[in-house]
Amino acid sequence: MTNFSLIDGLRGIVMRGPSITESASFFEEFWGLKISHSEEDEVFFRGNGSEPIAYGLVNNPVFGIEYIHFSTKDRDSMDALYKELVKKDCTVVRQPGDFDDFSGGYGFEILDLDGRRLRFRTDALSLSEETNWGFPDKVSHVVLNTPDMEGLQNFYTSVLGFRISDYSGDQMVFLRCNSEHHTIALSRSSYPSVNHVAFDLSSIDEFMHSIGRMKQAGHNVSWGPGRHGPGNNPFAYFVSPPGFVVEFTTELQIIDEQKHKPKIWSRTDPASMDLWMTAGRPTTAQRTAMQGRPDPGFSDQNHAEER
Ligand SMILES: [Fe+2]
Structure with a gap:
């Protein structure tokens, strides 16, 4: 793995919203995650991988992103990252220190330019990897x-x-912090919100099986299956019960740092948007959900009692 950034990966994301934990059964029974930890107002999920907080739901009056969760290789890299970000005048909302939640470890938090909370954590709980075929x-x-x-x-x-x-x-624009084509992508919009969150399957057969599992349960694909040009990854999107768009994906392009040159992919050529040209048009529900509800970001209003 190349190390051009002190951030070496995306652990996952935690979402917030009114009574959002009532949707936990959707993510457990149909989407294919497993609950790793829950309390009265929060539920966290794992996939087959070792990360204990791959996805999370936290009850809060305001819909949006609770935090995006990144990792660094070790504590020294975490300290180096913190120093660098302070030097660059980032807004710090949590000083470096040990986390006292179930995942533990060490890290800090900042806000990005739209006020999203970014959490950086290293040396955290690492679960034994599982091999449940057909699950993210x-x-x-x-x-x-x-x-x-x-x-x-x-x-x-x-x-x-x-x-x-x-x-x-x-x-x-598609952005990477390691050799995977993108861990973050940005989409031009009139206000900050979450566009979608994608979950990785180990193989194309498991990707298709996941779509089938959802269809059998009455959850139809809102866009896909198809294969994106940028990233070369198969995609299938669904609108989840809390109104956030979620995606199954697989085979995301691994970047060769020596050879890769960023390219501007056409948005009018159907074979550029969807290499297989199988996906058709996104449903209206998906288009609306992808615009998202305006997210005011991290604030005292929606975090009166900071965890
Ligand atoms: Fe995606």
């Missing part, structure tokens, strides 16, 4: 809607050290 391994990537495309792209590249992998017209 981990969160693959998170796509963010932003009204400040250029500013946020600069923040993720110049401040956090991500690299640009590809563009989709002037609408989207």
Whole structure:
């Protein structure tokens, strides 16, 4: 793995919303995650991988992202990252220290330019990997809607050290922090919100089987299956009960740092948007859900009692 950024991976994402924990059964029974920890107002999930907080649901009056969760290789890298981000005038909302939740470890938190909370954690609980065929391994990537495309792209590249992998017209940019084509992507929008969160399956057969499991349970695909141009990854999108769009994916492109050159993919050529041209049009429900509800970000209002 290449180490151009002190951030070495995406652990996952935690979402918030009113009574959102009531949707836990959807993610457990149909989406294919397992509950790793729960309390009265929060539920956390694992996939087959070792990460205990691949996905989370936290009750809160405001829909949005509770935090995006990244890792560093070790404590020294965490301290080096913190120093670097302070030097670059980042807004710190949690000083470096040990976490006292079930995953433990060490890290800190900052806000990105749209006020999203980013949590960095290392030396955390690592679960034994599982091999449940047809179920997600981990969160693959998170796509963010932003009204400040250029500013946020600069923040993720110049401040956090991500690299640009590809563009989709002037609408989207795909960003990597390791050899995977993208862990974060940005989409131009009129307000900050979450566009979608993707979960990785180990193989194309498991990807298709996951779509089948959802269909059998009455959850129809809202866009897909198809194969994206940027990232070359098969995709199938669904609108989850809390109204957030979730994606099954697999075979995401691994970048060769010596050879890769970012490319601007066409948004008008059907074979560029969907290499197989099988996906058809996204449903209206999905288009609306992908715009998302405006997320005010981290604030005293929606975190009166900070965990
Ligand atoms: Fe995606």
